[in-house]
Amino acid sequence: xxxxxxxxxxxxxxMRGIVKRFPxxxxxxxxxxxxxVGEIHALLGENGAGKSTLMNVLDGLYRPDAGEILVRGQRVxxxxxxxxxxxxxxxxxxxxxxxxxxxxxxxxxIGLDRPRFRIDIRRYxxxxxxxxxxxxxxxxxxxxxxxxxxxxxxxxxxxxMLYRGARILILDEPTAVLAPQEAQDLFRTLRxxxxxxxxxxxxxxxxxxxxxxxxxxTVMRRGTVTAAGVAMAGTTSAGLARLMVGxxxxxxxxRTESVPGPVVLAMxxxxxxxxxxxxxxxxxxxxxxxxxxxxxxxxxxxxxxELAQVLTGLRHCSRGSVTVNGVEVGNxxxxxxxNExxxxxxxxRTGVGTAPNLSVADNLIMKTYREAPVSRRWSIxxxxxxxFANRLRDTYSIAAPTVDTEARLLxxxxxQRLILAREIAxxxxxxxxxxxxxxxxxxxxxxxxxxLLDQRQAGSATILISEDLDEILALADRVAVxxxxxxxxxxxxxxxxxxxxxxxxxxxxxSSTDEPGNATMxxx
Amino acid sequence: MTTSAPARQPExxxxxxxxxxxxxxxLEVPRxxxxxxxxxxxxxxxxxxxxxxxxxxxxxxxxxxxxLRSSFGSLGVLSDTLVTATPLILTGLAxxxxxxxxxxxxxxxxxxxxxxxxxxxxxxxxxxxxxxPSIITIPLMMAAGMLAGALYGAIPGIxxxxxxxxxxxxxxxxxxxxxxxxxxxxxxxxxxxxFQLTAQFPKSDWLPRLSDFASSVPAFAGLTVHxxxxxxxxxxxxxxxxxxxxxxxxxxxxIGDSPRAARYAGINVARNTxxxxxxxxxxxxxxxMSEVGGVVHRLQQVISPGYGxxxxxVAYIAKLHPYGVIIAAIAFGALIxxxxxxxxxxxPAMIQGIILFCLIASEVVLxxxxxxxRRAA
Numbered sequence: 001x002x003x004x005x006x007x008x009x010x011x012x013x014x015m016r017g018i019v020k021r022f023p024x025x026x027x028x029x030x031x032x033x034x035x036x037v038g039e040i041h042a043l044l045g046e047n048g049a050g051k052s053t054l055m056n057v058l059d060g061l062y063r064p065d066a067g068e069i070l071v072r073g074q075r076v077x078x079x080x081x082x083x084x085x086x087x088x089x090x091x092x093x094x095x096x097x098x099x100x101x102x103x104x105x106x107x108x109x110i111g112l113d114r115p116r117f118r119i120d121i122r123r124y125x126x127x128x129x130x131x132x133x134x135x136x137x138x139x140x141x142x143x144x145x146x147x148x149x150x151x152x153x154x155x156x157x158x159x160x161m162l163y164r165g166a167r168i169l170i171l172d173e174p175t176a177v178l179a180p181q182e183a184q185d186l187f188r189t190l191r192x193x194x195x196x197x198x199x200x201x202x203x204x205x206x207x208x209x210x211x212x213x214x215x216x217x218t219v220m221r222r223g224t225v226t227a228a229g230v231a232m233a234g235t236t237s238a239g240l241a242r243l244m245v246g247x248x249x250x251x252x253x254x255r256t257e258s259v260p261g262p263v264v265l266a267m268x269x270x271x272x273x274x275x276x277x278x279x280x281x282x283x284x285x286x287x288x289x290x291x292x293x294x295x296x297x298x299x300x301x302x303x304x305x306e307l308a309q310v311l312t313g314l315r316h317c318s319r320g321s322v323t324v325n326g327v328e329v330g331n332x333x334x335x336x337x338x339n340e341x342x343x344x345x346x347x348x349r350t351g352v353g354t355a356p357n358l359s360v361a362d363n364l365i366m367k368t369y370r371e372a373p374v375s376r377r378w379s380i381x382x383x384x385x386x387x388f389a390n391r392l393r394d395t396y397s398i399a400a401p402t403v404d405t406e407a408r409l410l411x412x413x414x415x416q417r418l419i420l421a422r423e424i425a426x427x428x429x430x431x432x433x434x435x436x437x438x439x440x441x442x443x444x445x446x447x448x449x450x451x452l453l454d455q456r457q458a459g460s461a462t463i464l465i466s467e468d469l470d471e472i473l474a475l476a477d478r479v480a481v482x483x484x485x486x487x488x489x490x491x492x493x494x495x496x497x498x499x500x501x502x503x504x505x506x507x508x509x510x511s512s513t514d515e516p517g518n519a520t521m522x523x524x
Numbered sequence: 525m526t527t528s529a530p531a532r533q534p535e536x537x538x539x540x541x542x543x544x545x546x547x548x549x550x551l552e553v554p555r556x557x558x559x560x561x562x563x564x565x566x567x568x569x570x571x572x573x574x575x576x577x578x579x580x581x582x583x584x585x586x587x588x589x590x591x592l593r594s595s596f597g598s599l600g601v602l603s604d605t606l607v608t609a610t611p612l613i614l615t616g617l618a619x620x621x622x623x624x625x626x627x628x629x630x631x632x633x634x635x636x637x638x639x640x641x642x643x644x645x646x647x648x649x650x651x652x653x654x655x656x657p658s659i660i661t662i663p664l665m666m667a668a669g670m671l672a673g674a675l676y677g678a679i680p681g682i683x684x685x686x687x688x689x690x691x692x693x694x695x696x697x698x699x700x701x702x703x704x705x706x707x708x709x710x711x712x713x714x715x716x717x718x719f720q721l722t723a724q725f726p727k728s729d730w731l732p733r734l735s736d737f738a739s740s741v742p743a744f745a746g747l748t749v750h751x752x753x754x755x756x757x758x759x760x761x762x763x764x765x766x767x768x769x770x771x772x773x774x775x776x777x778x779i780g781d782s783p784r785a786a787r788y789a790g791i792n793v794a795r796n797t798x799x800x801x802x803x804x805x806x807x808x809x810x811x812x813m814s815e816v817g818g819v820v821h822r823l824q825q826v827i828s829p830g831y832g833x834x835x836x837x838v839a840y841i842a843k844l845h846p847y848g849v850i851i852a853a854i855a856f857g858a859l860i861x862x863x864x865x866x867x868x869x870x871x872p873a874m875i876q877g878i879i880l881f882c883l884i885a886s887e888v889v890l891x892x893x894x895x896x897x898r899r900a901a
Contacts, residue, residue, distance in 0.1 A: 062548060063895070314787065335790035344788065352788050355781040362774065366789040369774055378771050 010073055012037045012168050012199040013058065013089070018067035020053050027053040029223040030067070035168065040190055040200045041229070042214035044207070046244055046413075046441035050223040051203045052094075055170045058201075059091040060084040071168070090161030091170040094177070096153050100146040104128065104139055104156050108163050132159055136189045151182035158189070169193065170201040175209055176439045179300040180467065187213050205244070205441050207237045219243040241442055255453055258477040261290030264461035265311070265430050270320035270330065272306050280306035281317070282485040288430070293452065293462040295476025295493070297469055298505050303485035304465045305347060308434045311463065312344040313337035324430050338367060343428030343460075345419055347435050349412065353419045356408035360400045361389035363407045363418060367426040388425075396421035396451075413444030420451050431455055431462040437471060449475060469498060481505055547892040558843060558890060565886035569879040576874070591872065594865040595858030603734065603747040607819060609850075609857030611636070611828070613756030614811030615835035616842065616849040617763050622804040623844050624767060625780040627797060631680060631695025632808040633832025634702035635673040639809025640816045641706055642672025644823040647725050648714050654726070661729045665813055666755075673809015674802040676702065681801025685794035691801075699832070703825075710825050721824035731818035752814030757850065759807060764846040776800060808832060829860065837876075841883055 013035040020028040027050045035041050043051045056062045058069060060078025069076050071087050078084045081091065098107050105121060105128045128141040137155040145153060154174060161169055171190075175183040190200050190213065204210050210217055211232060219227040219240060226243040265288040274280035280303045288294045298304055309315035310322060313334040322330030324340045337344075346352040354363045365374050365385055373384040389403040398417045400410055410418065416436065423431065433452060437445040452475060456462055466472050472479055479496050481489040481504040489504040491497075574584030595605045615632040622629035643665040646652060651668070652661055679698065683689035707720075714722040734747035767773040779786040779793055786793055811831065820827050838856055842848030856876070863872040888894075 312788075313790075333790065333792070334787060335792070338790040346788060348784075351782065352784045355778050355785045357781045358777060362777070365774075366778070366785070369771060369789075375771050379769055380771055380774055382769065 010037060011035060011070070012072060013201075014070040015054070015058060016068050016070075018054060018057055018069075019065045020050075020057055020062055021065050026223050028057065028064070031220070031223070031225055032228060033058075033218055033225070034229055035199050035201055036216070037199055038194050038197050039215040040194055040202055040213055042210040042217040042232075043201055043203045043220065044205060044210055044217050044240060044244060045220035046205055046443065049220040049244075051220055052172055054220070055091060055172060055201060055203060058084070059089065059170060061091075085161070085164045085166060088165055088167040089170070090164060090166030090168070092154065092157045092161065092172065092174065094172050096157050098145045098153055098156060101144060103142050103144050104148075104159070105141045107145060107156055108141075108160050110160075112164070128159065128163065131162055135159075135162060136185070136192055138185075149182075150177045151179065151185070154178070154186070155189075167197070168199045168201075170203070172203045173205070173439070174202070175204070175206065181299065183209065207240055207442075210240070211235075211237060244442065255475075256457070258292050258456070260292045260477070261459060263287050264290050264325055265463070266321075266323045267311075267330075268321045270310060270317050270322060272310050272315055272317040274306060280485050281310065283320070284482075284485070284487055285320075286480060286487060286490070288461040288463055290429070290459050290461050291456055292477040293456050293464055293475050295472035295479045296463060296465040296482055297472050297479055297501055298467070298482035300467055302482050302505075304434065304467075304482060306485075307482065308344065308347070308432050308463075308465055311337070311430070311432050312342055338426070341427060341429040343367075343423035343426055343431045345416075345423055345431070345433040345436050347438075349415050349419060350408070354407045354415060357406055359404045360393065360398065360407055360410070360418060361385050361403040364389045364392050364403070364422050364425075367422055392418075392421040392425060397447075413440050413447070416440060416444060416448060420448065424451065424455060428455070428460045431460050432465070433462065434465045435467065436464070437466075437468065445471075469501065473498070545894060545896050547888070547894060550891055550893050553890055561886040561889050562841070562843075562883065564889075565882040566879055569875070569882040572882070573875045573878050576878075577871070587871070590865070591858070591862040591875075595861045599743070600746055601861070603749045605854065605858045605861050606749050606753055607857075608860050609854040610750070610752040610756050610818070611811040611815050611831040612834060612838050612853035612856055613850055614752075614759060614814065615808050615831050616838035616853050617756075617759050617846060618804040618807035618811070619835045619839035620842060620844045620846060620849055621763055621767070621776075621807065622800055623780075623839055625776045625796065625800050627681075627684070627800060627804070628692045629677070629680070629695050629801065629804050630692055630836065631677070631698050631832070632804070632811075632835045633828060633830065634695070634699035635676050635805040635808035636812040636815070636828055636832045637699075637702040637706050638676040638805075639669035639673035639812030640823060640827055641702075641709065641812070642809060643669035643813035643816055644709075644714070644722065644725075645672075647729060648722055648823070658728045662731065662751075662817070665729070665817055666810060669809045669813025670806040671809070673812065674806040677805015677808070678798055678802040681798040684801070685797035706823065706827075707825055710823055714823065716822075722822045724822045725817070729817070730821055731814065733818070748819075750814070750818035752811075752818040755810055755814055756853075759810065760846040760850050763807075767846070772796075772799070808835075834860075837880055841880075 011034050013033070015031065015033040018028050018031040018033070019026070031050070031054055033043075033054060043055070045051045053062065057064045060080050060083050069078075071089060076087060078087070084090070099110065102110075105125045108128050109124060125141040132139055132141070132155070137159055139148070139152050139155045139159070145156065148156070154177065158169070174186060178186065190202070194200055202210070202214060214232050216229045216231050217227065217235065217240065218225060218229055221244060227240075267284055267286050270281055270284045271279065272281040284307065286294065296304060296307065306315055310317050310330065313329060313332055313336055316331050320330065321328060324337075324342055327340050329337045329340050329342065350356055365388065368374050368388070369380060374380060374388055386403060392398070393400060393403055396417045398410070398421060399414045407415065407418065420436075431452070436452065437448050440448065449471070452462060452464065464472060464475055473493060473496060476493050479491045479493055479501060480487050481501055483505060489501065491501065570588065574588070577584040577587055594601055596602050615636055618632045618635065619629060646661060646665045646668045652664060676698065680689070680691045680694040683694055684691045710720050710722055716723045731751040733750045734744040738745040767776065775786065775791050775796055778789060779791060779796055783793055812827070815827055816823055834856055838849060838852045841852040859872045859876050
């Protein structure tokens with residue numbers, strides 16, 4: 001379990017007794033962490049366990065309140081990430097720091113002394129391209145950042161660090177923003193880097209990918225280390241999960257047989273365009289009944305976001321009809337969808353699902369503020385808001401000191417509980433849940449799954465759009481596959497075959513099943 | 525620990541007492557902190573101004589006392605301060621309301637002028653026959669001033685909402701158009717005997733002043749505070765109620781924080797843009813009405829020393845809170861008044877500027893924790 005401290009190979013990083021306090025919280029409470037040379041070391045833990053804080057301390061972004069840091073045996077005191085990168089240590093954060101209107105090369109060179117004047121930037125394009133090629137980071141050095149996908153932008157961030165000579169790379173939840181395929185590309189890059197003698201800290205809370213990529217793992221819980229530098233070979237997923245959350249996870253959620261009622265949602269031949277004006281949905285027809293969950297599987301960017309937006313009135317469709325309980329909601333406003341009791345757990349929790357600087361209470365009334373008891377005519381009854389918010393906070397165990405706390409201070413899991421609480425309180429007939437557990441820790445995932453199943457039991461129709469096939473298979477009664485805006489398969493969950501779904505998700509069957517309209521004919 | 529970093533030794537020998545300052549992002553802002561930093565910033569600004577005054581050969585203490593005395597020193601000057609603060613309260617509220625929704629209304633000045641024009645039109649076109657009792661004309665002037673301001677404010681609102689035109693540029697340009705519009709009327713149709721001003725309004729249509737009641741309360745003699753101050757105070761109450769106790773206000777705050785979340789909540793952002801711009805314009809228009817009805821008593825080319833622009837600063841310093849606007853407006857009213865007292869009159873302007881800079885700088889303390897560490901040798 002523990003690594004012998006007197007191990008002879010030099011350590012890339014050693015952190016000893018790190019303490020970091022924030023007002024009211026001890027984010028790191030005497031944490032030890034060791035990173036060997038040439039290894040990928042996963043730092044595993046739930047949201048809020050102190051992983052990012054620890055790495056921000058290492059990167060010089062935070063100053064530790066106590067403890068010492070050694071890089072390659074030398075004691076260091078970084079005052080800023082600039083000091084850290086000078087010592088060959090670079091961090092890629094979850095939120096990128098790129099200038100959207102500048103090119104990849106310009107972003108890589110940003111903040112460096114040379115070239116002092118960017119006259120012959122072309123010469124640097126080749127240098128960047130060569131560096132990118134060496135590490136398998138495919139990206140066009142002349143492309144502007146806004147033209148790049150999130151995965152490509154992440155590669156630029158990594159390139160930035162490599163260009164500055166980083167030999168120790170810290171990645172903060174790098175796969176949270178990536179499609180599965182992009183994650184595999186990233187893993188390949190990381191492996192080639194460590195083979196080259198670099199060292200990588202890989203912050204994550206996903207057991208699966210940690211098992212896939214890491215050599216050793218350090219598990220954190222509530223600011224302390226519960227397993228230090230364990231070789232991956234000697235671990236089991238269940239064991240790691242227990243160390244992470246401090247309890248056994250209910251692996252399979254209990255679910256009863258589905259009792260589908262009348263058709264709630266009916267889409268006929270719906271076509272819609274993406275933000276860029278390209279066809280995003282091409283003739284989608286499907287039905288969802290009360291009391292059933294339809295899982296929509298697919299690789300990101302195949303029309304999932306647009307599908308959810310069309311259903312919730314946030315996007316117009318260019319053709320076709322969308323009805324909820326027989327009432328047309330397609331091409332009408334989000335308000336009309338809300339009036340038909342269409343609930344929406346959006347993909348973007350902080351940008352769409354909540355207003356970060358408003359209070360928890362204000363966020364909880366987003367869908368109900370037009371109705372009694374929260375409001376009467378044009379005035380809002382603050383007492384009623386408080387009672388309503390407190391009730392939801394207690395029922396759904398939203399961990400917030402008070403309902404006046406700003407939403408941005410909540411962790412991802414609590415934010416998602418807030419959104420679900422609000423959406424369920426609007427007594428939905430149709431629930432549209434998009435990536436409802438992305439980025440959440442194990443405990444929160446279980447909560448979200450249970451809430452969705454409770455809703456199904458309560459008789460609402462649910463569309464679950466997710467990239468996580470395991471999640472879909474665990475929850476859905478039927479599985480639809482979306483590829484390039486078309487439904488390319490519809491299975492009942494009982495007879496769903498992962499290999500088959502995976503093949504269709506990646507377009508393997510498109511040529512043979514060109515007709516998506518018959519999808520609704522498959523019955524569970 | 526002591527042997528691991530020999531390279532640091534000389535450095536530490538030289539800077540045994542070296543201290544470093546670190547900024548760390550704050551997760552949570554305590555309730556008292558914004559108030560404390562605002563007061564702190566003003567104190568620092570006054571100290572800095574004092575140093576400058578001292579270098580310029582003045583006696584800072586005497587000058588500050590003089591400023592205080594000339595704006596708060598007696599009932600008379602206090603009254604004058606409040607008169608100057610009145611249009612700042614109303615225009616400050618106009619800006620605070622719009623800024624809450626992140627609508628950058630830089631056009632309070634123009635809406636103020638249009639409000640003044642609309643109020644004047646009631647008497648000068650005239651819309652009501654001469655001799656109409658003031659119980660009718662004054663409410664009518666208020667309505668006309670607010671309507672004119674609201675319509676003028678709605679222009680950038682509509683352009684922003686339905687054509688996505690940048691409201692900063694539109695409102696800024698409309699200020700010039702409003703000034704030219706006033707100039708046309710005071711030079712042309714409403715010119716009094718060829719002068720660049722209109723005839724004085726009938727005394728009965730002036731907004732009542734405290735001095736009007738001097739016959740029954742002798743202490744009110746000479747006090748120029750007029751009914752407009754009450755407009756301002758009531759408006760602050762109403763705006764507070766609107767923002768924090770009404771559905772519309774909830775929508776405004778939600779849009780202001782996250783337009784995408786607002787759309788998700790089924791809120792019509794475009795319509796709210798027009799409504800808030802119109803309400804903002806109405807408040808600024810009421811300020812214009814209050815100024816012509818309570819102070820100038822006629823329309824003329826210069827009726828505002830830039831109230832609509834100072835209002836932006838007032839709203840900002842008030843942290844967009846309606847009650848804060850009242851306090852900030854009185855403080856700026858005092859400084860404007862002191863400018864008339866002190867020679868050179870640039871000194872209060874300088875102090876204003878330094879206060880503003882200090883307030884902006886103090887935002888750092890709100891967002892970050894400042895830690896000063898002594899590095900142990």
